[in-house]
Amino acid sequence: MSDFRADTDTAPAVDSHEGVDLVALAAHAGIGAEHVVPHGRDVAKIDLGAMMRAPDQARGSHYVVVTAMTPTAFGEGKTTTAIGLVQGLARRGRQAVLTLRQSAMGPTFGIKGGAGGSGRARVLPAERMNLHLTGDFHAVTAAHNLLAAMIDNHLYHGNALRIDERTITWPRVLDVNDRALRHIVTGLGAKIDGVTRQASFDITPASEVMVILSLATSLADLRERLGRIVIGQDLEGGWVTAEDLDAAGAMTAIVRDALDPNLLRTGEGEPVLVHTGPFGNIATGCSSIIADLVASAGTADGGYVVTEAGFGADMGLERFVDLKCAVSGLKPAAAVVVVTVRALKAHSGRFQVVGGKELPARMLEEDLDAVRAGAANLRKHLQIVRDFGLEPVVAVNVFPTDHAAEIDEVVRIARQEDARVAVSHPVTKGGAGCLELADAVVEACGRANGTVTPRYQAQDDLRTKIAKVASMYGAEGVDYAPAASRLLDAYQRDGYGHLAVVVAKTPLSLSADPALKGVPTGWRLQVRDVRLAAGAGYVYAICGNLSTMPGLPSRPAAERIDVDVDTGEILNLR
Numbered sequence: 001m002s003d004f005r006a007d008t009d010t011a012p013a014v015d016s017h018e019g020v021d022l023v024a025l026a027a028h029a030g031i032g033a034e035h036v037v038p039h040g041r042d043v044a045k046i047d048l049g050a051m052m053r054a055p056d057q058a059r060g061s062h063y064v065v066v067t068a069m070t071p072t073a074f075g076e077g078k079t080t081t082a083i084g085l086v087q088g089l090a091r092r093g094r095q096a097v098l099t100l101r102q103s104a105m106g107p108t109f110g111i112k113g114g115a116g117g118s119g120r121a122r123v124l125p126a127e128r129m130n131l132h133l134t135g136d137f138h139a140v141t142a143a144h145n146l147l148a149a150m151i152d153n154h155l156y157h158g159n160a161l162r163i164d165e166r167t168i169t170w171p172r173v174l175d176v177n178d179r180a181l182r183h184i185v186t187g188l189g190a191k192i193d194g195v196t197r198q199a200s201f202d203i204t205p206a207s208e209v210m211v212i213l214s215l216a217t218s219l220a221d222l223r224e225r226l227g228r229i230v231i232g233q234d235l236e237g238g239w240v241t242a243e244d245l246d247a248a249g250a251m252t253a254i255v256r257d258a259l260d261p262n263l264l265r266t267g268e269g270e271p272v273l274v275h276t277g278p279f280g281n282i283a284t285g286c287s288s289i290i291a292d293l294v295a296s297a298g299t300a301d302g303g304y305v306v307t308e309a310g311f312g313a314d315m316g317l318e319r320f321v322d323l324k325c326a327v328s329g330l331k332p333a334a335a336v337v338v339v340t341v342r343a344l345k346a347h348s349g350r351f352q353v354v355g356g357k358e359l360p361a362r363m364l365e366e367d368l369d370a371v372r373a374g375a376a377n378l379r380k381h382l383q384i385v386r387d388f389g390l391e392p393v394v395a396v397n398v399f400p401t402d403h404a405a406e407i408d409e410v411v412r413i414a415r416q417e418d419a420r421v422a423v424s425h426p427v428t429k430g431g432a433g434c435l436e437l438a439d440a441v442v443e444a445c446g447r448a449n450g451t452v453t454p455r456y457q458a459q460d461d462l463r464t465k466i467a468k469v470a471s472m473y474g475a476e477g478v479d480y481a482p483a484a485s486r487l488l489d490a491y492q493r494d495g496y497g498h499l500a501v502v503v504a505k506t507p508l509s510l511s512a513d514p515a516l517k518g519v520p521t522g523w524r525l526q527v528r529d530v531r532l533a534a535g536a537g538y539v540y541a542i543c544g545n546l547s548t549m550p551g552l553p554s555r556p557a558a559e560r561i562d563v564d565v566d567t568g569e570i571l572n573l574r
Contacts, residue, residue, distance in 0.1 A: 026263060029097045029271035030298025037260070039134045042125050045260040046273065048218070051293045061299035062445040063292075063330055066308045066395075067317040068338040069381045070347065070510060070517075073111075073355030076340045077397040077426070081434075082308045083121040084426025085336065085395075085441060087268045088434030094442070095303030096270060097295040099287045101310075102137065102262070102277040103130045104205045106177040106550060108573070109558035111356050118574075120430030122267045127570045129264060129274060136213075136258040137175050137204055137277065143226075143254040144207045148172045148199075150247045151231055152186065155195040163240055165197050168232040169531060171548075175204035179551030205279040206548040211536040213255060214276035214288040215327050222259055223252045229535040239494065242535070261291040268431050282504040282540050282548060283533075284319045285310025289328040296330060304445070311507035313337065313381040314473055321388050322454050322469075323500045323538060333448035334441055335390040337381055337419075339410060341402045347374035347517045356553045359401075366403040375413045376519045380510065382417050384472060389453040391444040394421040395437050400428075420444055456501075462492050465501040466541050470525040473503075473510045478525045484541070487530050491539055496532060502540040512543035 019041040023033045026044065035050040066082040082098060089096035100123065103115040108130045116123035116130055123129050132138065148170055154161065174181065181201035187194035204210060208229055216222035227243035234240055242248045261275035275291040278284050286309050295305040309316030317335060325331065342363065346353045348370040351363045363370075378394075385392040394414040396407060407423060414421035420440045425433030455472060456465040463478070470478050480488065491497065503525070508514040511523050529542040552558070560572040 020265065022263065025265055025269070025271050028095070029263070029273070029295060030095070030300070030303065031263075031294065036263070039262070042264075043128055043134060044263040045134060045257070046263055046294055047260055048290065051290065051297050061296045061302070062304045062334075063296065063332045064304060064306045064334050064336065064441055064445065065317065065320055065332045066306065066336045066338065067313045067320075067381075067385070068311070069343055069378045070312040070314070071507060072343050072346050072353045073508060074353075076338050076343050078308050078338050079115055080117045080119070080121040080426045081336065081338050081395050081397050081424060081437070082306050083117045083123065083266050083272075084424060084431060084434035085437055086270050086272075086304075086306050087121065087266055087426075087431025088438035089304050089306075089441070090268070090270050091431045091435060092438050092442070094438070095299050095301075097299055097303065097305055098266065098270065098272045099261075099291040099295050099305065099307040100272060100274050101285075101287045101308070102133055102274050104137065104203065104277050105131060105175045106203045106205070109552070109561070110177045110550060110556050111553050117426075119427035120267060120433070121426035123264050123272050123274065124267055125264070127573060130573055133274065134262050136262070136275070139255045139258040140207055140210045140213060141173055141175060141204050143251040144173045144204070144209045146251060146254065147229070147231070147242055147245070147247045150245050152194055154245060155197075161240055161244055162235045164233050164235050165195070168197070170229075170231040171200040171202045173202050173204045173207045177203065177550040177552050177556075179549065182547065182549045200549070202548040203279070203550060205277045206282055208533050208536050209251070209255065210276060211278045211283045211533065213258060214278045214284060214286065215324065215536060216259065217289055217293070217327065219252075219256065219259060222255070223248065225535040225537070226251045227535070230532050239534075259290065261288060261294055279548070280310030280316060280507065281546055282502065282542070283536070284324055284502075285316050286320055286324050289324060292328060292330055304441075313384040314510055315503075315505070315507055317384065317388065318455060318469060318472065319502060321452060322456065323502070325452060326454065326500065327537070331450060331452045332390060333450070334393055334444035335385045335388075336393045336395050336437070336441065337378070337385060338395050338397050339378055339414070340397050340399060341371060341406045341410060342399065344374035344378065344410065345370040347377040349373070349517045356555075364401045366405060368405060368409050371406050371409045372413070374518060377510070377517070378413065379417055380474070380519045382419055387453065387472070388455075389449070389451050391448050392419050393437070393440045393444050394419050396421065396423045398423060398425050458498050461497050462488055462499070462501060462539055466503060466527070469501060469503050473525070474519060474521060475511070475523060475525040478527060480527045481529065484527050484530045488539070491530070491532055496534060496539065499534070500538040502538050503543060504540050504546055505543040506546070514544075
């Protein structure tokens with residue numbers, strides 16, 4: 001484990017199968033031994049007492065968020081960059097703690113694979129990170145499905161609340177990609193088998209329970225939020241909640257232990273708090289507030305908390321500021337914008353990048369013109385970062401197929417925009433490959449003014465909030481489907497107008513159309529549906545062809561994963 005090590009060219013990765021001194025690892029994060037609850041030999045839970053620190057003991061930590069330009073379907077390496085940055089800061093003698101979302105098993109067994117980094121920028125133990133870890137996802141699944149079962153049970157036993165079955169919006173969830181469950185019918189069979197109705201499944205990261213867990217600031221806050229969940233309407237048009245169904249208490253009991261963040265480590269031994277995994281398309285796409293508060297308390301004497309926001313700055317960073325930071329009160333000092341040569345080329349519009357397939361061969365050839373043609377997307381994201389009042393640091397994440405001249409061109413473009421820029425090699429060199437990035441982040445944090453400007457205000461009505469987010473994308477306006485418009489009016493009328501908003505759209509474009517690359521112009525945001533996440537504290541507007549239950553590809557990663565029966569080692573889990 002690191003002792004905030006000085007510069008070295010290499011550092012050995014800690015063997016994920018060996019025991020780890022969890023108390024010492026926690027101490028590097030400023031967490032006392034009394035707050036460490038071991039879960040096996042190499043993972044611990046951290047109890048909520050670790051959030052507490054006397055104000056006169058603290059000078060303040062530096063809060064850094066890692067975001068990106070609009071990504072390709074493969075992702076541009078935000079997680080590996082965040083891991084490498086923390087390792088680089090430690091090599092510069094800085095205390096640094098990383099907070100990350102937990103990987104969902106659906107993507108792990110689908111196209112994307114695991115989400116714990118790669119090469120010399122990994123979170124260990126990788127197998128637990130990408131599978132069950134401490135069971136938090138299973139707890140969310142169980143709590144969510146308990147509420148679904150209690151809804152159907154209430155209908156079966158007379159429906160005293162007079163719930164209008166047609167308005168029920170609470171699905172069931174499963175942490176497996178399964179397109180066959182997107183539309184189902186429950187209660188088939190005899191009368192004793194329940195009320196027959198149309199229903200659906202979402203993937204567990206899309207559960208409102210998962211988002212609530214990520215945004216809760218205490219056990220009491222968690223309990224209150226779960227009670228506010230709206231599952232539908234009664235026959236008079238009133239909103240029916242989990243509290244009305246007497247479900248919130250039992251749900252809280254199921255997820256109580258899941259409220260404590262999980263302590264893991266990087267391959268170079270730096271502490272990582274892994275906690276929650278809300279879907280980036282329809283939710284925050286960030287790790288939990290509690291993990292960030294624990295890390296901030298432990299680094300309050302001038303250390304660094306590095307966290308990641310899902311997708312590009314248009315989605316992940318916006319929700320990070322307008323929702324997560326609004327709840328937590330934490331203010332980031334700097335935003336790292338991850339850029340890749342391949343993403344810039346993709347946004348030139350000259351290549352077709354398809355998830356699950358190899359990059360076009362022409363795209364791997366040196367092409368400075370394509371890099372320049374895609375640079376408008378980077379410039380737009382730098383503008384978004386600056387509009388939030390944050391210092392941008394461009395991290396050029398280098399891939400083996402990149403050409404030196406292309407890397408130099410990206411650096412030139414970033415400097416032309418008066419942005420700090422660093423070329424980073426987290427996968428191949430670990431912390432040693434992110435020293436330049438660490439220095440740039442330290443400098444950016446030193447010049448931060450301590451203010452953050454949200455995109456909208458709480459007192460704005462829901463339509464105004466959505467319009468302000470849409471204008472950030474570059475939309476010329478917002479159009480609502482009739483049903484969506486009526487629902488939005490009902491939310492506003494019935495006291496939900498103060499909630500935040502989330503625009504659920506594709507992450508592959510600044511627009512709601514994944515085919516539109518670069519910086520699209522002359523378009524309007526089309527909202528086909530709006531949904532209420534009252535417990536989480538937001539209304540989300542659904543745009544485009546967006547599914548909350550992904551399907552598996554023709555050759556899912558699950559086909560390649562196996563276990564060595566002699567050693568017990570999990571094979572091909574990436």
